Amino acid sequence: MTQTTRTRDIVITDALTKRYGDRAAVDGVSLTVREGEVYGFLGPNGAGKTTTLRMLVGLVRPTAGSARVLGGNPGDPGVTARTGVLIEGPGFYPYLSGLDNLRVMSRYRGLPDTAARDALARVGLADRGGDHFRGYSLGMKQRLGVASALLGEPDLLILDEPTNGLDPAGMVEMRSLVRELAAEGHTVLLSSHQLTEVQDICDRVGVIVAGRLEAESTVAELRGGSSILVRATPPDRALSVAAAIAGAESVSRVDGGLRVDAGEEFAPRLIAALVAAGVEVFDVHSSERSLEDAFFEMTDQTMEVSR
Ligand SMILES: Nc1ncnc2c1ncn2[C@@H]1O[C@H](COP(=O)(O)OP(=O)(O)OP(=O)(O)O)[C@@H](O)[C@H]1O
Numbered sequence: 038m039t040q041t042t043r044t045r046d047i048v049i050t051d052a053l054t055k056r057y058g059d060r061a062a063v064d065g066v067s068l069t070v071r072e073g074e075v076y077g078f079l080g081p082n083g084a085g086k087t088t089t090l091r092m093l094v095g096l097v098r099p100t101a102g103s104a105r106v107l108g109g110n111p112g113d114p115g116v117t118a119r120t121g122v123l124i125e126g127p128g129f130y131p132y133l134s135g136l137d138n139l140r141v142m143s144r145y146r147g148l149p150d151t152a153a154r155d156a157l158a159r160v161g162l163a164d165r166g167g168d169h170f171r172g173y174s175l176g177m178k179q180r181l182g183v184a185s186a187l188l189g190e191p192d193l194l195i196l197d198e199p200t201n202g203l204d205p206a207g208m209v210e211m212r213s214l215v216r217e218l219a220a221e222g223h224t225v226l227l228s229s230h231q232l233t234e235v236q237d238i239c240d241r242v243g244v245i246v247a248g249r250l251e252a253e254s255t256v257a258e259l260r261g262g263s264s265i266l267v268r269a270t271p272p273d274r275a276l277s278v279a280a281a282i283a284g285a286e287s288v289s290r291v292d293g294g295l296r297v298d299a300g301e302e303f304a305p306r307l308i309a310a311l312v313a314a315g316v317e318v319f320d321v322h323s324s325e326r327s328l329e330d331a332f333f334e335m336t337d338q339t340m341e342v343s344r
Contacts, residue, residue, distance in 0.1 A: 077239030176207030
């Protein structure tokens with residue numbers, strides 16, 4: 038029987054699990070990456086991101102569960118040919134130019150020499166293609182890594198921490214490159230422990246903590262919407278007035294005031310009700326939860342956030 042995968046689902050895992058001894062590095066992960074999206078696989082160091090990605094490209098055998106990639110099995114030649122992979126840095130030759138490094142790779146894979154030039158141009162390195170790899174900045178090295186993943190125009194790009202170690206300018210460049218690649222029709226699955234990046238460039242995210250997928254949703258859903266922060270006195274009366282009009286479940290005490298889970302369009306009504314009840318209002322502002330806040334609330338883990 039031939040199993041057909043809906044074209045919209047590029048990667049599907051079902052309870053994917055990898056155990057090393059009695060420890061599960063990846064524990065029952067079921068995720069879906071859809072066609073054309075940038076999917077951020079987010080989690081702290083050691084959460085199981087690399088192990089999951091390795092299973093998706095056939096480098097690690099699952100202990101249990103399964104994965105389908107581009108409608109086939111991970112590691113199948115037909116799937117591998119359509120997948121561009123950057124996991125833990127490809128081994129480039131330091132004394133070869135960037136272009137020659139790509140040529141070596143494209144010949145090895147039976148691709149025409151033009152593939153190397155095309156890939157180099159796509160990551161904005163066409164002008165520096167003749168320079169030795171060892172003279173490249175870290176950002177250029179990372180871009181060359183992405184170029185190597187782009188050889189042969191794959192449908193799916195799997196990038197493990199593509200912005201790791203980049204300076205702020207390099208990160209901005211890498212982010213716009215990833216968005217461009219998605220706009221050109223590539224599906225991108227990238228991992229990161231840097232929340233701010235995921236927040237900016239990903240359509241959807243999967244959050245993995247200690248091997249388990251804790252959440253999978255759009256960035257907006259994960260944030261859980263916006264809220265209004267109010268500083269008013271007396272605080273108890275402010276709380277009961279807000280609860281009466283917004284619903285008790287939407288109102289909570291926070292440091293220095295109260296939080297109402299609602300969009301800013303709710304603020305005028307809230308202020309009017311507070312004032313009518315004799316509450317003195319000192320400050321009202323709306324705030325969007327960052328993905329970072331959402332993540333901290335979801336787990337008690339300490340995330341390594343690079344600044
Ligand atoms: N070959 C292996 N043998 C034993 N344990 C392993 C092996 N590979 C990974 N692990 C363990 O599995 C867990 C998950 O590792 P993994 O590299 O997948 O995490 P990660 O989320 O990619 O983290 P990082 O961002 O640090 O790379 C870690 O505890 C790691 O030590």
